[in-house]
Amino acid sequence: MQKRTESHTLITLSIVCALLLVTVLFAGCTSSTTQPVTTAATAAPASPDTPVGTPVASETTAAPATPAPATTTAAAVAATSTPAPVYTYSEGNVVAYTAASLSGVSPKLAADFEKMYPGHKVVFNLAGTQALKTQVVNGAYADVFISASNAYTTELTNGGYFVTGTVKPLTSNYVIVILPANNPANIKSLSDLAKPGVKIAMADKSVPVGSATTSAMGKMAKSTEFSKDWNTSVYSNVVTYETSEPAVASKVELGEVDAGFVYESTAIAGGDKYQSVSIPKTYNYLQTYTIGVMKQSTSKGAAADFENFMLSSVGQQDLKDYGFRSL
Amino acid sequence: MLDAVITKKLRDFTLDLSFQVQDGKILALMGNNGSGKSTTLNILAGLLSPDTGSVRLNGITFCEPALGICIPVEKRCIGYVFQNAAVFPHLSVSENIAYGLRARGLPRPEIAERVGQLIGMMHLADLAEVKAASLSGGQKQRTALARAIAIRPALLMMDEPFSSLDVESTQAVKELTRDVVKKLQIPCIVVTHRVADSHEIGDRAIILCSGKKEWEGIPRNMPKDCTVCRCH
Amino acid sequence: MKPAGSLSEKYRRTLSYSLAGLLILAVTLYLALPVAALFFRTTPELFWSSLSDPLVISALWLSMTTSVISLAVVILVGTPFAYVHARTSYPGKVIVDTLIDLPLVLPPAVAGFALLVLYGRMGLIGRYFNMMGISIAFTTLAVIMAQIFVASPFYLRQAKSLFEQFDQSYEHTARTLGASPLRTFLTITIPLTASGLVSGAVMTFGRALGEFGATIMFAGNLPGVTQTMPLAVYVGMESNFNLGLTISILLVLISFAIMITVRLVTRKEVLHA
Numbered sequence: 001m002q003k004r005t006e007s008h009t010l011i012t013l014s015i016v017c018a019l020l021l022v023t024v025l026f027a028g029c030t031s032s033t034t035q036p037v038t039t040a041a042t043a044a045p046a047s048p049d050t051p052v053g054t055p056v057a058s059e060t061t062a063a064p065a066t067p068a069p070a071t072t073t074a075a076a077v078a079a080t081s082t083p084a085p086v087y088t089y090s091e092g093n094v095v096a097y098t099a100a101s102l103s104g105v106s107p108k109l110a111a112d113f114e115k116m117y118p119g120h121k122v123v124f125n126l127a128g129t130q131a132l133k134t135q136v137v138n139g140a141y142a143d144v145f146i147s148a149s150n151a152y153t154t155e156l157t158n159g160g161y162f163v164t165g166t167v168k169p170l171t172s173n174y175v176i177v178i179l180p181a182n183n184p185a186n187i188k189s190l191s192d193l194a195k196p197g198v199k200i201a202m203a204d205k206s207v208p209v210g211s212a213t214t215s216a217m218g219k220m221a222k223s224t225e226f227s228k229d230w231n232t233s234v235y236s237n238v239v240t241y242e243t244s245e246p247a248v249a250s251k252v253e254l255g256e257v258d259a260g261f262v263y264e265s266t267a268i269a270g271g272d273k274y275q276s277v278s279i280p281k282t283y284n285y286l287q288t289y290t291i292g293v294m295k296q297s298t299s300k301g302a303a304a305d306f307e308n309f310m311l312s313s314v315g316q317q318d319l320k321d322y323g324f325r326s327l
Numbered sequence: 328m329l330d331a332v333i334t335k336k337l338r339d340f341t342l343d344l345s346f347q348v349q350d351g352k353i354l355a356l357m358g359n360n361g362s363g364k365s366t367t368l369n370i371l372a373g374l375l376s377p378d379t380g381s382v383r384l385n386g387i388t389f390c391e392p393a394l395g396i397c398i399p400v401e402k403r404c405i406g407y408v409f410q411n412a413a414v415f416p417h418l419s420v421s422e423n424i425a426y427g428l429r430a431r432g433l434p435r436p437e438i439a440e441r442v443g444q445l446i447g448m449m450h451l452a453d454l455a456e457v458k459a460a461s462l463s464g465g466q467k468q469r470t471a472l473a474r475a476i477a478i479r480p481a482l483l484m485m486d487e488p489f490s491s492l493d494v495e496s497t498q499a500v501k502e503l504t505r506d507v508v509k510k511l512q513i514p515c516i517v518v519t520h521r522v523a524d525s526h527e528i529g530d531r532a533i534i535l536c537s538g539k540k541e542w543e544g545i546p547r548n549m550p551k552d553c554t555v556c557r558c559h
Numbered sequence: 560m561k562p563a564g565s566l567s568e569k570y571r572r573t574l575s576y577s578l579a580g581l582l583i584l585a586v587t588l589y590l591a592l593p594v595a596a597l598f599f600r601t602t603p604e605l606f607w608s609s610l611s612d613p614l615v616i617s618a619l620w621l622s623m624t625t626s627v628i629s630l631a632v633v634i635l636v637g638t639p640f641a642y643v644h645a646r647t648s649y650p651g652k653v654i655v656d657t658l659i660d661l662p663l664v665l666p667p668a669v670a671g672f673a674l675l676v677l678y679g680r681m682g683l684i685g686r687y688f689n690m691m692g693i694s695i696a697f698t699t700l701a702v703i704m705a706q707i708f709v710a711s712p713f714y715l716r717q718a719k720s721l722f723e724q725f726d727q728s729y730e731h732t733a734r735t736l737g738a739s740p741l742r743t744f745l746t747i748t749i750p751l752t753a754s755g756l757v758s759g760a761v762m763t764f765g766r767a768l769g770e771f772g773a774t775i776m777f778a779g780n781l782p783g784v785t786q787t788m789p790l791a792v793y794v795g796m797e798s799n800f801n802l803g804l805t806i807s808i809l810l811v812l813i814s815f816a817i818m819i820t821v822r823l824v825t826r827k828e829v830l831h832a
Contacts, residue, residue, distance in 0.1 A: 128797070130798070131797060201779070256681060
């Protein structure tokens with residue numbers, strides 16, 4: 001009897017060991033575990049109408065069906081929250097790494113893509129382009145990459161991540177300033193942003209809209225209409241540099257800041273949620289989005305179909321409906 | 328002299344007893360587990376309150392719910408040795424003995440003197456600086472006794488002091504207890520479940536059963552069939 | 560019994576030992592390799608040079624000060640609270656008990672969002688503070704509040720369970736000897752639960768130091784004001800990889816240093832019998 005329990009213990013021990021060894025080997029081989037995997041809080045956590053309730057099986061990373069915003073993971077040392085969801089490729093699915101500013105329009109895109117190409121499905125991984133780029137560079141799988149910044153597109157192209165010839169301009173966006181619906185700080189023009197006590201949210205300069213904002217601000221600083229002082233005052237009114245464009249919008253929507261620098265598409269699609277103050281074209285920065293098929297994709301056919309859809313009149317109209325500027 | 332009349336409703340029964348203990352005399356409080364012995368001690372110490380009754384020591388009322396009198400624990404000056412001796416493990420033997428004196432704010436020289444005396448009395452001289460955690464059972468009991476006596480209490484209570492001791496230590500502690508009680512002329516209550524102990528140390532004995540006094544008298548006269556209480 | 564069992568005995572024993580060793584190795588490697596990988600990704604020169612970067616310094620300073628303050632608050636308020644909670648039974652105790660555990664299961668970003676909705680200038684409570692001219696969201700105070708919210712359960716649970724399990728006869732003895740409840744608490748209860756409390760404090764500090772989701776949601780991300788080290792890592796990863804790496808390594812080193820110091824200090828404690 002004792003012999004049997006002993007051998008039982010040994011068998012259990014060896015199974016546990018084997019499992020652990022496999023995990024260690026797996027952890028060592030898969031590079032994605034040695035870098036932080038991030039999912040940005042893109043699901044506009046404030047808005048109760050997050051784009052999840054759509055009947056189509058388009059998944060957005062950030063949005064579980066609850067109002068809970070997506071969690072973000074910090075560096076390997078200081079992990080604080082739930083791990084990012086893993087995207088496994090399955091036949092017929094297109095995994096689209098997409099700039100977060102397309103969060104609002106993504107369900108419509110998914111529905112229309114399926115209509116145009118029945119049997120195909122698209123799965124969006126929405127995050128700040130900077131985060132997506134880091135993930136891809138560290139081995140994350142994507143079929144298609146939609147970038148909000150030429151700089152990142154160039155970086156990926158130079159790194160040989162795209163299938164040659166598939167990188168095409170997709171759409172564009174200007175920067176705009178949005179205000180909460182009730183405009184608590186009574187901002188009527190851009191110069192009002194420099195008033196003391198005004199709270200402003202911007203995106204971090206690593207986020208495409210953040211660097212666009214920096215360019216626009218720089219142009220305004222050099223102008224005669226505004227000035228360096230105005231520029232300095234506005235920057236001293238910034239209370240937070242968010243890590244994605246929708247995060248800026250949500251701070252504005254919550255009314256916790258008086259103004260936020262986002263894309264025009266967000267302002268237009270947001271409708272009554274925001275008031276806005278536009279930035280004149282002379283000072284503004286036109287962000288160009290690009291789309292490209294990834295070299296690593298194992299279903300380049302479906303990926304190409306998705307790219308065609310996005311560039312087609314249907315896809316372009318969808319984007320236009322949500323405030324993006326066609327090229 | 329201790330004069331106690333106590334009633335308290337407990338979970339399974341009601342504790343209801345009254346007794347007296349004279350100065351210099353030891354009362355052996357006996358009974359099965361859960362018969363209310365420790366509860367009685369806790370009430371006398373002030374850790375619990377009775378529902379009705381009174382506790383009087385040397386004429387001073389410690390507790391009388393009817394009159395709203397209840398002196399807090401730390402003011403009662405009662406020496407209480409718990410079942411496991413409860414010596415503070417992070418303090419040395421002398422620090423343990425000095426604890427009550429420090430709490431009462433006595434001057435240092437006096438503390439040192441009293442501690443020295445007690446260490447001598449309890450034969451703890453080579454253990455004075457040893458951390459109490461590393462003492463044996465008998466040494467712990469002697470330390471606890473010294474600590475309780477140090478504050479010159481008006482009443483000494485010991486809860487099952489011999490239960491974890493070997494024969495030799497038991498004898499030693501019993502002798503020391505008798506000496507101390509005689510010298511200080513204070514009443515003493517010793518809770519024990521062993522009849523032999525009550526014979527050796529008690530001047531009087533009470534047997535508790537479900538909170539009520541089953542028998543009271545001189546241990547010599549204890550009925551033979553009281554080794555196991557008739558109740559349970 | 561035949562002595563023939565001795566050979567299979569030896570074999571069995573070697574097998575058990577090697578399996579145990581394998582088990583320990585596997586667990587150790589799984590925890591240690593990712594951390595080691597951080598160090599291998601940079602060079603000592605790069606590391607030292609980026610240490611003087613103002614972004615790194617401000618993140619380091621901010622993280623350390625906020626975490627220390629958060630820990631201090633948790634200990635000063637949490638210890639008496641845990642003691643009262645452990646020693647008394649009051650109406651609603653079960654609910655409070657559950658609430659203590661809540662931040663552990665709540666996703667940090669949700670916690671941050673909840674704090675924002677409550678204390679933000681449009682918030683339930685925050686709006687009154689705002690009327691008085693006090694802002695809470697997007698300040699260093701918000702960082703501390705977020706840290707306290709997510710990290711306090713570590714200390715509270717530990718303290719609560721320590722006090723619950725603490726042998727009350729020590730406390731009772733001290734009381735009968737003439738010590739007031741406060742004196743008893745400080746001279747008897749705390750010293751004898753100290754090493755457990757310290758380990759709870761260490762976990763709390765570590766959690767506060769590494770807090771990200773609630774911070775970025777409630778306090779925002781502003782260098783020098785609310786950009787703690789984890790936030791700086793996240794932002795740095797995209798814009799300045801090397802800085803992000805440096806800060807990650809700093810976090811590892813600090814965590815290790817704290818753990819080792821604490822272990823050394825508490826080893827001198829006397830364990831009670």
